[in-house]
Amino acid sequence: xxxxxxxxxxxxxxxxxxxxxxxxxxxxxxxxxxxxxxxxxxxxxxxxxxxxxxxxxxxxxxxxxxxxxxxxxxxxxxxxxxxxxxxxxxxxxxxxxxxxxxxxxxxxxxxxxxxxxxxxxxxxxxxxxxxxxxxxxxxxxxxxxxxxxxxxxxxxxxxxxxxxxxxxxxxxxxxxxxxxxxxxxxxxxxxxxxxxxxxxxxxxxxxxxxxxxxxxxxxxxxxxxxxxxxxxxxxxxxxxxxxxxxxxxxxxxxxxxxxxxxxxxxxxxxxxxxxxxxxxxxxxxxxxxxxxxxxxxxxxxxxxxxxxxxxxxxxxxxxxxxxxxxxxxxxxxxxxxxxxxxxxxxxxxxxxxxxxxxxxxxxxxxxxxxxxxxxxxxxxxxxxxxxxxxxxxxxxxxxxxxxxxxxxxxxxxxxxxxxxxxxxxxxxxxxxxxxxxxxxxxxxxxxxxxxxxxxxxxxxxxxxxxxxxxxxx
Numbered sequence: 001x002x003x004x005x006x007x008x009x010x011x012x013x014x015x016x017x018x019x020x021x022x023x024x025x026x027x028x029x030x031x032x033x034x035x036x037x038x039x040x041x042x043x044x045x046x047x048x049x050x051x052x053x054x055x056x057x058x059x060x061x062x063x064x065x066x067x068x069x070x071x072x073x074x075x076x077x078x079x080x081x082x083x084x085x086x087x088x089x090x091x092x093x094x095x096x097x098x099x100x101x102x103x104x105x106x107x108x109x110x111x112x113x114x115x116x117x118x119x120x121x122x123x124x125x126x127x128x129x130x131x132x133x134x135x136x137x138x139x140x141x142x143x144x145x146x147x148x149x150x151x152x153x154x155x156x157x158x159x160x161x162x163x164x165x166x167x168x169x170x171x172x173x174x175x176x177x178x179x180x181x182x183x184x185x186x187x188x189x190x191x192x193x194x195x196x197x198x199x200x201x202x203x204x205x206x207x208x209x210x211x212x213x214x215x216x217x218x219x220x221x222x223x224x225x226x227x228x229x230x231x232x233x234x235x236x237x238x239x240x241x242x243x244x245x246x247x248x249x250x251x252x253x254x255x256x257x258x259x260x261x262x263x264x265x266x267x268x269x270x271x272x273x274x275x276x277x278x279x280x281x282x283x284x285x286x287x288x289x290x291x292x293x294x295x296x297x298x299x300x301x302x303x304x305x306x307x308x309x310x311x312x313x314x315x316x317x318x319x320x321x322x323x324x325x326x327x328x329x330x331x332x333x334x335x336x337x338x339x340x341x342x343x344x345x346x347x348x349x350x351x352x353x354x355x356x357x358x359x360x361x362x363x364x365x366x367x368x369x370x371x372x373x374x375x376x377x378x379x380x381x382x383x384x385x386x387x388x389x390x391x392x393x394x395x396x397x398x399x400x401x402x403x404x405x406x407x408x409x410x411x412x413x414x415x416x417x418x419x420x421x422x423x424x425x426x427x428x429x430x431x432x433x434x435x436x437x438x439x440x441x442x443x444x445x446x447x448x449x450x451x452x453x454x455x456x457x458x459x460x461x462x463x464x465x466x467x468x469x470x471x472x473x
Contacts, residue, residue: 038196041167046135055138077101089450096341118237160187184218230262239302253405334371339378376465
């Protein structure tokens with residue numbers, strides 16, 4: 001190196017370096033509280049984030065850093081899982097797999113960069129089947145660097161509650177084997193954003209972005225939207241390459257989300273559509289005034305997120321996860337996986353390891369009624385172990401009498417084949433609904449290192465055996 005180049009370089013090093021500001025953590029406190037869930041009920045005893053049902057909407061820009069200090073003032077250990085976000089594994093919030101549960105009175109700092117814009121949510125991942133039924137969930141919105149043109153961005157968190165005549169949560173049914181072996185814990189009191197049948201005034205020809213999130217423990221949400229015209233622009237946070245018309249009926253399984261951009265044409269409702277019953281309005285949108293004389297026009301496609309979309313099918317790592325068990329599912333046999341996490345999720349039953357398959361009666365004695373890939377509960381070793389960058393193909397035949405909303409942590413996947421045959425250009429998802437006696441074959445690039453869960457988001461199914469994990473090394 002010539003002397004003048006050396007001096008120029010050392011002079012540059014001597015210049016003051018800019019200081020990168022570290023954002024102060026947002027405080028997310030989980031604690032018992034009281035909520036008004038609508039109707040004539042008095043206050044309902046709940047567990048809440050930030051004192052509200054649902055928890056506060058957390059908004060952050062795509063590519064930004066999110067810091068959240070979780071304070072646990074619950075009577076149980078807990079943690080926070082960031083559903084659908086492709087983040088560092090240590091921040092995934094799965095008690096017993098990616099972190100220790102946060103004990104009562106203690107706190108934990110979540111600190112990560114959000115790579116993908118879209119609609120996501122957060123919830124506990126320790127005894128989720130109880131803590132979520134008591135009210136713990138909230139929306140996480142990652143805004144695009146170039147957001148679409150809308151007049152309002154509305155987050156609609158759909159939930160259901162099992163309430164007694166006194167308006168209180170039916171705690172005596174927690175751990176019910178009836179729920180665990182059937183469709184999961186279903187509620188009798190639906191809410192949107194913590195309110196029974198809310199009313200949201202709109203203007204004619206106002207353009208809305210509706211972010212609908214199903215946070216129920218186990219309830220499928222068959223929905224319909226009347227009085228609006230528009231397009232579905234994203235599923236599970238991931239933009240669609242080709243926009244879809246809004247069908248007369250669309251179903252969201254637990255954990256799933258849909259983004260709709262629509263113009264208000266007339267008095268509108270978001271309806272619950274169950275069989276031949278009359279539509280049940282979850283949300284009413286009365287028209288009050290006019291936003292403009294005519295609608296804005298064509299809905300634009302959202303910008304793509306930086307997903308690894310090139311699937312190498314010829315060299316893919318392949319696995320099969322047969323979903324078995326439950327009521328009317330026949331006499332299954334399965335081994336108990338023996339992962340330490342399983343004991344955290346349960347309800348006091350023993351969690352022994354079984355080298356040989358156990359009968360259905362023996363499994364029930366241990367608190368299990370479901371299995372995945374021949375195991376009930378989390379396995380001690382990863383069910384699949386792949387190298388970073390490999391394509392993974394998982395075939396999931398649902399051989400039970402019940403639907404299952406299968407969720408994969410840390411990644412998004414595509415459906416490539418179902419019971420009818422190959423599927424092309426399916427949307428990217430993080431949760432897929434598999435109907436009884438149907439099969440789903442999914443594929444994704446395992447580009448996020450760490451230990452990640454695969455489980456049914458019917459939370460009672462998860463705790464009763466339908467959960468496993470894979471490793472990206």
